[in-house]
Amino acid sequence: MGHALMNIHALEQNYNRADRPKMLLEDYLKAVSDLTISDEERMKVEVKKLQSDISNMKSVEIELSEKDKEIQSMKQKYDEMNVTLQNILSAIGNAEQPSKNKIAKQLIMKGEYKPDPSKS
Numbered sequence: 001m002g003h004a005l006m007n008i009h010a011l012e013q014n015y016n017r018a019d020r021p022k023m024l025l026e027d028y029l030k031a032v033s034d035l036t037i038s039d040e041e042r043m044k045v046e047v048k049k050l051q052s053d054i055s056n057m058k059s060v061e062i063e064l065s066e067k068d069k070e071i072q073s074m075k076q077k078y079d080e081m082n083v084t085l086q087n088i089l090s091a092i093g094n095a096e097q098p099s100k101n102k103i104a105k106q107l108i109m110k111g112e113y114k115p116d117p118s119k120s
Contacts, residue, residue, distance in 0.1 A: 033045055
């Protein structure tokens with residue numbers, strides 16, 4: 001019966017487990033609410049879940065508030081840029097043709113404006 005010695009290691013792996021009480025406790029704690037007659041345990045679990053949900057909702061609310069502030073800031077900058085652009089276009093519209101040509105050449109040289117080839 002020499003095979004018994006070869007399998008002793010397999011038996012130790014299955015029966016000599018130091019972490020077994022911890023695993024059993026975790027499984028037991030998972031089942032406590034189902035095994036308890038009183039609703040108290042189930043209510044405690046529900047309260048913890050609801051508290052967690054409330055905390056998550058508050059975090060989301062703060063993030064949304066920050067995003068709203070960013071959007072408002074971007075809208076304000078957009079409006080300011082739009083007013084500035086309208087003022088520039090108005091000033092260019094009132095300028096003489098040689099001044100317009102000079103401005104157009106400067107913008108083309110800086111790469112900020114590309115003329116429409118179909119209008120040439």
